[in-house]
Amino acid sequence: MYINTASYYLPELIVSNEYYTNLIGLTDEWIYKRSGIKRRAKAGTNENTNTMSIDAIKPAIDKLPYSIKEVDLIVGATYTPYDTIGTLAHAVQSYFDIPNARVISVSSACSSFVNAVEIVEGYFATNKSQKAIVVASEHNTAYSDDSDGQSGHLWGDAAGAVFISKERLSPSDIRVVDLNTTGLAHIGKGIEGVYLRPNEGGLKMPYGKDIFVNACKYMIFEVEDILRKNHLTLKDIDHLIPHQANSRIMSSVAASLDLLNGKMITNIEELGNTGCASTIIALSQNWEKFQSDELIVITVFGGGYSSGAMLLKR
Amino acid sequence: MYINTASYYLPELIVSNEYYTNLIGLTDEWIYKRSGIKRRAKAGTNENTNTMSIDAIKPAIDKLPYSIKEVDLIVGATYTPYDTIGTLAHAVQSYFDIPNARVISVSSACSSFVNAVEIVEGYFATNKSQKAIVVASEHNTAYSDDSDGQSGHLWGDAAGAVFISKERLSPSDIRVVDLNTTGLAHIGKGIEGVYLRPNEGGLKMPYGKDIFVNACKYMIFEVEDILRKNHLTLKDIDHLIPHQANSRIMSSVAASLDLLNGKMITNIEELGNTGCASTIIALSQNWEKFQSDELIVITVFGGGYSSGAMLLKR
Numbered sequence: 001m002y003i004n005t006a007s008y009y010l011p012e013l014i015v016s017n018e019y020y021t022n023l024i025g026l027t028d029e030w031i032y033k034r035s036g037i038k039r040r041a042k043a044g045t046n047e048n049t050n051t052m053s054i055d056a057i058k059p060a061i062d063k064l065p066y067s068i069k070e071v072d073l074i075v076g077a078t079y080t081p082y083d084t085i086g087t088l089a090h091a092v093q094s095y096f097d098i099p100n101a102r103v104i105s106v107s108s109a110c111s112s113f114v115n116a117v118e119i120v121e122g123y124f125a126t127n128k129s130q131k132a133i134v135v136a137s138e139h140n141t142a143y144s145d146d147s148d149g150q151s152g153h154l155w156g157d158a159a160g161a162v163f164i165s166k167e168r169l170s171p172s173d174i175r176v177v178d179l180n181t182t183g184l185a186h187i188g189k190g191i192e193g194v195y196l197r198p199n200e201g202g203l204k205m206p207y208g209k210d211i212f213v214n215a216c217k218y219m220i221f222e223v224e225d226i227l228r229k230n231h232l233t234l235k236d237i238d239h240l241i242p243h244q245a246n247s248r249i250m251s252s253v254a255a256s257l258d259l260l261n262g263k264m265i266t267n268i269e270e271l272g273n274t275g276c277a278s279t280i281i282a283l284s285q286n287w288e289k290f291q292s293d294e295l296i297v298i299t300v301f302g303g304g305y306s307s308g309a310m311l312l313k314r
Numbered sequence: 315m316y317i318n319t320a321s322y323y324l325p326e327l328i329v330s331n332e333y334y335t336n337l338i339g340l341t342d343e344w345i346y347k348r349s350g351i352k353r354r355a356k357a358g359t360n361e362n363t364n365t366m367s368i369d370a371i372k373p374a375i376d377k378l379p380y381s382i383k384e385v386d387l388i389v390g391a392t393y394t395p396y397d398t399i400g401t402l403a404h405a406v407q408s409y410f411d412i413p414n415a416r417v418i419s420v421s422s423a424c425s426s427f428v429n430a431v432e433i434v435e436g437y438f439a440t441n442k443s444q445k446a447i448v449v450a451s452e453h454n455t456a457y458s459d460d461s462d463g464q465s466g467h468l469w470g471d472a473a474g475a476v477f478i479s480k481e482r483l484s485p486s487d488i489r490v491v492d493l494n495t496t497g498l499a500h501i502g503k504g505i506e507g508v509y510l511r512p513n514e515g516g517l518k519m520p521y522g523k524d525i526f527v528n529a530c531k532y533m534i535f536e537v538e539d540i541l542r543k544n545h546l547t548l549k550d551i552d553h554l555i556p557h558q559a560n561s562r563i564m565s566s567v568a569a570s571l572d573l574l575n576g577k578m579i580t581n582i583e584e585l586g587n588t589g590c591a592s593t594i595i596a597l598s599q600n601w602e603k604f605q606s607d608e609l610i611v612i613t614v615f616g617g618g619y620s621s622g623a624m625l626l627k628r
Contacts (some may be wrong), residue, residue: 084393085423085617086505093499103497104422115418122436174331183417185407193574198512303399
């Protein structure tokens with residue numbers, strides 16, 4: 001299958017680290033050293049995961065080699081839902097008036113982008129879909145607590161979307177060579193490490209260290225596993241896009257993989273942790289940079305826990 | 315693919331219509347006439363969609379012709395999540411310590427059971443899974459308002475689970491002959507008809523009439539469509555299990571289909587609307603009743619909107 005285009009949306013309002021200095025005394029230096037984050041976007045009063053999903057797709061419309069009306073599958077991904085019934089996938093079908101699409105929204109937390117593409121892979125395999133949208137949208141600040149010194153400053157709001165077709169439709173399409181996901185709820189702190197319970201305090205991260213250790217371990221595992229299965233080595237990778245949870249996690253992953261400078265793509269300094277949208281946004285921001293035949297690996301880890309990877313080739 | 319077994323869980327606490335008479339003056343007769351509901355179960359203080367998912371699976375363990383540890387895919391379904399990060403699928407993997415399973419939770423509202431099985435169909439097609447759990451759990455009362463005269467009295471709490479294998483594993487397995495889902499967010503009141511916005515008042519149903527009209531229309535459409543595609547007629551159906559939203563919707567569907575008495579299975583009188591768990595529970599409650607070679611059709615409609623159907627054969 002082939003990614004035809006990737007696009008994203010960032011809310012206008014930018015929140016710098018100084019906001020948290022004034023609120024709870026966390027300095028810019030302290031936040032940056034521990035997370036790599038300088039600033040993050042925050043959704044406006046009338047924005048939510050549904051509106052951001054629509055706004056993430058709009059820039060893609062003109063770049064598509066087909067009409068959005070031809071899309072026959074919409075998979076939404078979020079752990080910060082605006083509406084669990086009229087989900088982001090439904091909002092996209094409604095707004096763009098897409099007449100013949102299956103719709104479903106999913107969560108496997110920050111790994112959901114890869115889980116969602118794996119669901120598309122299944123629909124392509126059964127021939128129930130030929131052209132799909134995967135849209136990931138996170139409105140973290142609707143559920144996080146700015147005054148929570150453990151994790152309130154880590155989260156950003158944003159959305160990203162990819163259009164995926166079963167067949168190649170354009171020379172610039174990026175091929176999904178392989179992908180995998182792994183459920184890890186039985187590992188470490190699992191379902192307690194980070195949680196979002198709408199009726200019990202929202203988004204909390206009581207076990208940051210356990211997440212750190214397992215995110216490093218399994219994002220590395222997923223990279224090595226997908227390379228091995230495709231008879232490739234680390235030297236063959238041109239770009240690595242890890243989930244943007246924390247720059248220290250990403251640096252640890254890069255160091256363990258002995259990754260050459262410049263191969264790792266990040267956006268966390270400007271965006272914070274944008275959940276399952278983070279790797280789509282990084283893919284979109286660097287879309288023009290990827291050269292013909294270059295290999296890109298996306299590796300993700302999500303609360304709950306779960307992990308996954310995608311091997312892409314331009 | 316084959317359903318190996320179905321099981322369910324109902325909370326102990328039963329709420330009768332008299333509760334709503336005392337609370338807001340809705341009489342037993344008024345509620346029963348408009349919905350077919352006499353009583354519904356309500357989750358206890360320490361229960362939620364995650365605990366109910368686990369409790370729904372427990373009775374199936376001894377009936378399985380394999381160990382639950384062999385399950386390689388867990389798909390959770392809910393629109394009333396306890397935790398959107400440590401989801402019900404994650405809770406199941408964690409509790410039963412299932413070592414090699416992909417995990418994902420989904421929502422397409424009350425149609426999600428069929429959407430979830432369609433996702434399993436895709437994983438079977440790519441050979442990424444051989445044995446899957448689909449678990450649907452709704453904790454409606456965590457988000458509904460008992461004093462909401464429009465819909466507060468309609469909801470029940472419950473969970474249901476099916477184990478599905480790619481190959482037949484037992485003579486009593488029920489074969490999934492065919493299934494389909496349809497996204498309908500662009501139809502009628504779509505994403506506004508019924509919604510659950512955790513930060514905006516929870517579960518509300520402002521457009522009950524629009525839901526009624528479209529639920530009837532599309533549950534009928536799905537039945538006729540799946541029969542036509544399988545060269546069957548209504549006379550060939552032995553049992554119809556519609557989503558249990560409202561007895562008037564179900565009666566209208568049965569009348570339009572000219573369905574013979576006794577062919578429609580319902581549980582709404584005792585359970586209320588248990589969301590995407592409703593048809594699994596009905597399947598489980600009648601599991602022993604289905605005779606060899608009998609055909610069962612499940613038809614569903616969900617808020618947002620979406621619809622779907624499954625054709626089953628024992």
